[in-house]
Amino acid sequence: MESRPLVVVGAGISGTAAAIQAAEVGVSVSLIDENPIPNGMVGMNVPHFFGQSLPPGNESASIETFIPTTVALAEAEELGVDVRLGTCVWGTFRNRENSRLLDGPQVGLADTERSWMMNYERLIIATGARDLSIGFVGWDLAGVMGANGAHSLMNRSANLASRRMVLLGSGNLGLKTAKMALENGIEVVAVVDVSPTVQGDAALVEALRTEGVELFTSHTVKEAAGKNGCIESVVLVGIDDDGEPVAGTEKMVSADIVCLAIGLVPNVELLSLLDCELTFKSEIGGYVPRHDDRMRTSVDDVLVAGDAAGFHDGMIIDPDIARNQGRLAGIAASASLGAIGPTEAEDLMSEIRSEILSQAGAKPTEVHTGWKRWLGSFVKAGGQDVLACPCEGVTRAEIIGLQPPRYLEWGSEQMNRRSLQTQVEDNPANPNQIKRLTRAGTGICQGRRCREQAALLLAEEANTPISEIPLMTYRPPVRPLPLSIMWPDDESEQVRTEWPKWFSPNNKVLG
Amino acid sequence: MPTDSAEIVVIGGGVSGLSSAYYLAKAGKDVIVVEKGMVGGEASGRNGGMISERTDEPALIPLAVESVRLWATLEDELGYPTEFIHQGRVQVGVSEEEMGDIFSERDEALRHGISVEPLDPSEVQDLVPGITARTLGGLFFANGGHANPQRAVQAFAWAFQDLGGRLYQNTAVTGINVEDDKVTSVETTAGSMAADVVVAAAGPQTALLAEMAGVHVPIAPARVEIIATAPLEPLFDIALVGNGLYGRQAARGNLLFGGGAHEWIDVDLTSEPGKPNTPLIRNIARRLAELLPAVANTPVIRSWAGIVEQAPDYLPIIDIADNPSNYIVVTASAHGFGIAPATGKVVSDLVLHGDSSIDISGLGLNRFSDLDPRWREERGWVPSFERS
Known part of the structure; x- marks a missing residue:
């Protein structure tokens, strides 16, 4: 299985900032983003609301070449960040109560050809918000x-x-x-x-x-x-x-x-799958992950940044809010991986926090x-x-x-x-x-x-x-994924040959 | 002072408990159902919806046969939809091993007088258009089909209420009071409920409840998984088993298929057990694409997991305890949904007459009298240690 010390989901402002921050101190990072979205997803209104169908004249608007190349993304690549565009994260999994047999914490990835799993040591969810x-x-x-x-x-x-x-x-x-x-x-x-x-x-x-x-x-x-x-x-x-x-x-x-x-509604699907604690905060869009001042969620090794942590209208005007959250998460993840010392990390983080305070605009309202x-x-x-x-x-x-x-x-x-x-x-x-x-x-x-x-x-x-009102449950895959793509090319011989026949005395796998 | 009292308190708002409560209320009894979450919130609303005569489990056949008969008129009986489709079950063989199972199931069915027809690959193709060319053959069980678990459980719950039954949801049981070899009342988070008879039909929690009354019910909980695709045009209306999967096409058109390895777990009485999916859903997706290659490009849009309990012999337990003698145990070993209507009739019979008109002689508690108390550990039916 692929494996990376830090996986960042979402190459928007906050995710890219997090990846850069971590790469700068030598952490090996994968930065994953589903854009450019395949036309098929557009038709399914995933991830955004595109409507019943594209308006006339746009059906073949061939959209294939857009890549969200920004200055920041170029900088990330320059720093050696493993940038993967056109790759969606459709699931997050970790060993926990009633699911103890996983081969470590992992994300499910897919492009238009295949799906695969990737282990992470730290995960930053920067998946933005939806319409x-x-x-x-x-x-x-x-x-x-x-x-x-x-x-x-x-x-x-x-x-x-x-x-x-x-x-x-x-x-x-x-x-x-x-x-x-x-x-x-x-x-x-x-x-x-x-x-x-x-x-x-x-x-x-x-x-x-x-x-x-x-x-x-x-x-x-x-x-x-x-x-x-x-x-x-x-x-x-x-x-x-x-x-x-x-x-x-x-x-x-x-x-x-x-x-x-x-x-906009924060995209908390992947956090919900990991059972990160979500609390209702109307002023930042409804159900959002609880996080500390290092952007760490209630689940070990899972951090959050940007609109996914909570969106308010002021963030449209001031992109530094999301960027600084991303930087905080990047430093916190790097520090917990031992890439920078605790004192240095704390200094960097307090600097960012005071920047955040100095820029704080009007308090968001419900x-x-x-x-x-x-x-x-x-x-x-x-x-x-x-x-x-x-x-x-x-x-x-x-x-x-x-x-x-x-x-x-x-x-x-x-x-x-x-x-x-x-x-x-x-x-x-x-x-x-x-x-x-x-x-x-x-x-x-x-x-x-x-x-x-x-x-x-x-x-x-x-x-x-x-x-x-509780959150309507999210289940994987959080992107519609064809059977043929979900199909694991990497299926192990054991899973293949010892696939159990419901519960029976012949069931050799897991038990 | 009890908060409420009834002739019968049923613990568990799943399909077995609600079916039992429905038939008891229909017989004029005053019944309370206590459910720790919402009706059908656990396995009863999360299973594959398969209904059949269960030829692979002889002890279950009388119950299963009666159930299929009851399913056929259940919507009219209850007044609510269940999505029951009575078009039979097809078991296909895509490997020599599966063909072996098919031959032994056929022999078993014939031995019990159950209607079964062998199918050659082209006959399978007629019943399941788009099925893999690797199909070697199949079996058609005319008597059987499938229903929508969530709708069916809700139908039982509503029909029970329509008869005056009282349903306490989000109410967990915290204790069972026994005096002079009889249960007198059930302690719950909503107060004490006095009862003449208590029916424990609480899935994996049935063992913990029974312990409280001094009854030993040997079952082990496990987590299993199912995937759902986007809706497709109608392809087949039978319940389908093959390539290591079981499933159906829902009335809406989604393919719902489950199978694969389960994970042994533990549960408690008050909290909702976690039901995460795992990357196993990819393996299920592959097997479904292998089974129905014609629809391999259909997106998977959802998956879920459910928790079922298993007795050592993979069969339900439906019995009156020896002591306390007004305590009935119902646990289904993952067969619960399909047999639920007959289970309800049996429980109603047991309460009203102390005996059942349907043969449940193979499903009693006494079959475990010699079971080693450490049976779960011996079999490895216990939660695994976490990997580092």
């Missing part, structure tokens, strides 16, 4: 995508073929996406926010206004409509303080892309009230017969009714008396029950598009704070 998606009428049309999805497509194909964008969310995420769209020659026809005021950085707002971008506060999307499965127009509507649409304020705009930039407001406005403007889980075709109404999937064609009086409400009377609210009974969250995007919606709906029905 928050909440459904409105027509969000299943091609051309609706998340901010990260849009960034990725704009980066890759240079000219995203779409021409007119409606952007939802006036935080820094939305404003930056709007700016990026303008730079790519896309007209931003509206920046929409449910809140009465623009959320993001004043300078960014000013820059957009100068470009003639119209901002619609206290507005939401009533519906998106189009032909042949593609968006052509969007109806915006003004909302009052309760999120109710205000009659007579509808405004139809023509657009071929709607970008959801209303929030985000879920805003998410709830978006969902509430979509419900009030467009109803509950809107897909919450596009993969499995499950609507919000079906989740609330806890209805079996339509393909079962099931109807009974007894079933009609059951709902999410009656379920939470029986048992503390758990989104895994929604998954089991409605199938929302069991599709090919692995719940990336419906998790937050399911949690918000459940909190509402259970009349429980969102912080009390």
Whole structure:
């Protein structure tokens, strides 16, 4: 099996900074990133929300050549970091209770050809954050995508073929996406926010206004409509303080892309698989790993950095926040590997910590009230017969009714008396029950598009704070991986020949 | 003062406990079910969903045959979907070794009067389009199929409640009170529950519960794994066994297959045991791709693990303890899901009449009377030491 003292997952700002920091003190590092994402993954809305399908003109937008070469990544390679692009990490495994037979802690890797395992001594998870998606009428049309999805497509194909964008969310995420769209020659026809005021950085707002971008506060999307499965127009509507649409304020705009930039959710899949303790912190995006001031999680040898450790809108403006977290994790990992002495490490880390303190901007505030407001406005403007889980075709109404999937064609009086409400009377609210009974969250995007919606709906029905709703479980592979790629070329002779036949006296393996 | 009381307290909200509770409630009994987590949270909601007449385990046949019969009308009976599909089970041989198993299973089936048809490779191909060309032959068991474990367990739970049954979820048992050779009450995290009869149907925890009542139930817990692919167009509707795997195509179209090495573990009474997957899921994926090469490019999107318990002879234990004499033990040795409807009938019979109309003579506790107390260590059915 391949083996590396330090494995860093994610070659974004924080992961690259961590790898550089460790390489500088002589640690042998692998820095792994799934970009450029194969087209197939894009179709599955993994890792970002790209939408139903790519908007017309982009299907073959051949995206193959984009490599996230940044100055920092070049520096990492210069320092001898083993940089692996186009390689996804689909699983993390360690020896622990009820799993004691592993051959050491390891990550599962795959490219478009094969999969393999790699042992690590220290692991830094810098997997970033994914798009928050909440459904409105027509969000299943091609051309609706998340901010990260849009960034990725704009980066890759240079000219995203779409021409007119409606952007939802006036935080820094939305404003930056709007700016990026303008730079790519896309007209931003509206920046929409449910809140009465623009959320993001004043300078960014000013820059957009100068470009003639119209901002619609206290507005939401009533519906998106189009032909042949593609968006052509969007109806915006003004909302009052309760999120109710205000009659007579509808405004139809023509657009071929709607970008959801209303929030990002830390990518904690790989941390969850390792059973790192996750706590709910609304101000940094929901479930995030508990970590100390060296970025160490609750699990030995596993560290975290960047958006995966918790994301807030200020991090869009100030990339040094993620970079410094990465540097801290890189030093902490190196020190624990003995590559630098404890005193030297402590000095370096306090330097970084004071830098972090001196740069600290406004304290981030909780985000879920805003998410709830978006969902509430979509419900009030467009109803509950809107897909919450596009993969499995499950609507919000079906989740609330806890209805079996339509393909079962099931109807009974007894079933009609059951709902999410009656379920939470029986048992503390758990989104895994929604998954089991409605199938929302069991599709090919692995719940990336419906998790937050399911949690918000459940909190509402259970009349429980969102912080009390557990995380819908993550299981490996956390990337959809073809059987033929998961196939272990390196399968041992023993596993091959001594494969047990269920439980039986002839079972020679493990027992 | 007890918090609650009932004629029967069932410990365990898995499929065996809930089926038992359902048939008892249907017979007019006042029943409480106590579950430490959520219904079907453990093996009952995590198994492969296979249902068959179990020709490989003769002692199980009467129970399994009755179960298949009950599954056929269960949705109507309960009023909720189970996704039961009664299209039979195909066991394929892709190696000489598997063909050997097939011949002995066929002989066993015929000996017990169970419907079985040998299949040549082209007949297997008809039933399982896209199956490997390495297929040497197979067996078709007409009576059997599969269901959705999570839906079926929930169906039993809801139907039980519809009959007035009381279900305490997230309630762990902390003690069992015995007086004059009878269980009087069960102590739980939600208070004390008085009962005339206690049914312990708590999977791997059944042994720990039995210990509290002074009954020895020899079982060992193990962790096993299953993978799930993205949905495919309908390929086959039978339950499929072959190439070291067992599984099915779900109503939605996903292929769900498990198999391979298990890991012996220990459990406790109150916490949820960890159920991590391991890189074994890659080996399962390979075997599935080998078995169905036509769909080898289908993505795996999920996997899970479950914890099952095994008795020394790989068979369920369903019996009334000698002492305390109002204590019934139900543990299934990983056969629980398929036989659950009949298990419920048997338990209901045992409570109501002290005897069962279905033959469970091979499933009693007395078969272990000579078992060495150190049997787990002797067999190596114990958790392994951690590797460095």
